[in-house]
Amino acid sequence: GAVVSQHPSWVICKSGTSVKIECRSLDFQATTMFWYRQFPKQSLMLMATSNEGSKATYEQGVEKDKFLINHASLTLSTLTVTSAHPEDSSFYICSARTSGSIYEQYFGPGTRLTVT
Amino acid sequence: RKEVEQDPGPFNVPEGATVAFNCTYSNSASQSFFWYRQDCRKEPKLLMSVYSSGNEDGRFTAQLNRASQYISLLIRDSKLSDSATYLCVVNMNTGFQKLVFGTGTRLLVSP
Numbered sequence: 154g155a156v157v158s159q160h161p162s163w164v165i166c167k168s169g170t171s172v173k174i175e176c177r178s179l180d181f182q183a184t185t186m187f188w189y190r191q192f193p194k195q196s197l198m199l200m201a202t203s204n205e206g207s208k209a210t211y212e213q214g215v216e217k218d219k220f221l222i223n224h225a226s227l228t229l230s231t232l233t234v235t236s237a238h239p240e241d242s243s244f245y246i247c248s249a250r251t252s253g254s255i256y257e258q259y260f261g262p263g264t265r266l267t268v269t
Numbered sequence: 270r271k272e273v274e275q276d277p278g279p280f281n282v283p284e285g286a287t288v289a290f291n292c293t294y295s296n297s298a299s300q301s302f303f304w305y306r307q308d309c310r311k312e313p314k315l316l317m318s319v320y321s322s323g324n325e326d327g328r329f330t331a332q333l334n335r336a337s338q339y340i341s342l343l344i345r346d347s348k349l350s351d352s353a354t355y356l357c358v359v360n361m362n363t364g365f366q367k368l369v370f371g372t373g374t375r376l377l378v379s380p
Contacts, residue, residue, distance in 0.1 A: 187368075196273075196356070196372040197313065246312050258368060260312040 156180055157249050159261035166237055166268055174232045174264045176247030182227035183249035187258060188220075191244040203230055237268045270295050275357050275371035282378055286347045290374045292340045292357030301360040302333055304342045306353045307373060313356055316342075347378045 156179040166172050176186060185204050189197040201217075203209035203224035211217045221233040230249075234241055244265050248258035275292045282288050294302075302319040317324065319331040319340050330343040340357055357371035 189370075194277075194372075197370040199367060199369075202367070244310070257315065260314070263310075263312045265310070 155259040157183075157247065157259045157261040159247055159264050161264060162262060163265040164267070166266070168238055168268055169236055171233055171235045172237055172266060174234075174245055174247075174266075176230045176232070176249070176261050178228045178249045178259070181249075181251050181259075183230070183251060184227065185250045186224055186230040187248045187250070188222060188230075188232050189246045189248070191246060191263075197246060200232075234266065237266070239268045242266055242268045271371075272296060272361070272369045273357055273359050273371040275374050277372055277374060279375040279377050282347050282376070284347055284349060284378055284380055286378075287343065287345045288347060288376060289344075290342045290355055290357075290376075292342075292371055294338050294340070294357075294359045294369075296359070296361055297335075297338060299359045299361055302331075302340050303358040303360075303368075304329075304331055304340075305356040305358050305370075307356055308353050313358075313370070316355070344376075347376075349378050349380065352376055352378045 158177045160175045188200045191197045199212050200215045201209040201211045201222050203222050205224050205227050209222040224230040244263050246263040247261045250258050273294050304316040305313040306316045307313040317326050319333045323332045328345045332341045354373035354375045356373045359369050361367045
């Protein structure tokens with residue numbers, strides 16, 4: 154149980170285009186989902202927290218107009234990287250948490266984004 | 270000061286060795302602590318939670334020292350499959366229960 158999927162697993166796009174990444178909880182309802190970014194040899198950095206049906210809360214330094222997050226249902230959250238640039242190339246990982254567990258997060262397999 | 274600090278390693282050990290990792294955290298109000306394992310180009314996976322009294326799961330032992338604000342992970346009888354990056358993770362106990370990840374300690378177990 155507690156499986157989280159992400160799609161796509163990797164994507165290459167041209168500078169200036171937008172990319173949408175999906176995060177799904179497959180066998181549970183995720184009241185809260187988190188989006189992280191990890192650059193090579195660095196730690197996971199939380200970008201934003203989203204609760205189903207409400208606006209995401211972004212961490213300091215993360216541009217909400219550039220990284221659009223939608224958490225429209227209890228099983229799906231999307232992250233859209235708008236007008237992507239090469240410096241946005243990174244490993245994007247989502248995680249999900251149920252209302253019954255305030256501590257444990259279940260991570261998706263990640264999406265590797267390369268912007269050329 | 271980083272919120273969660275770890276020695277990046279790598280720690281190179283032979284099979285069968287015992288290896289220990291330490292981690293320090295800055296927020297004394299932190300409530301919960303974890304060790305995650307991350308393989309190359311993969312997502313992190315929960316290895317174990319860390320309890321105040323210390324806890325053990327097979328070859329893995331985790332300890333928490335609240336007074337000194339550090340957490341440790343001990344791996345006994347290392348296996349080749351233990352090679353990975355070990356992430357120290359602290360729940361900062363903000364309103365959203367925010368997890369903060371250390372940069373990880375890389376372990377390489379050789380035959």
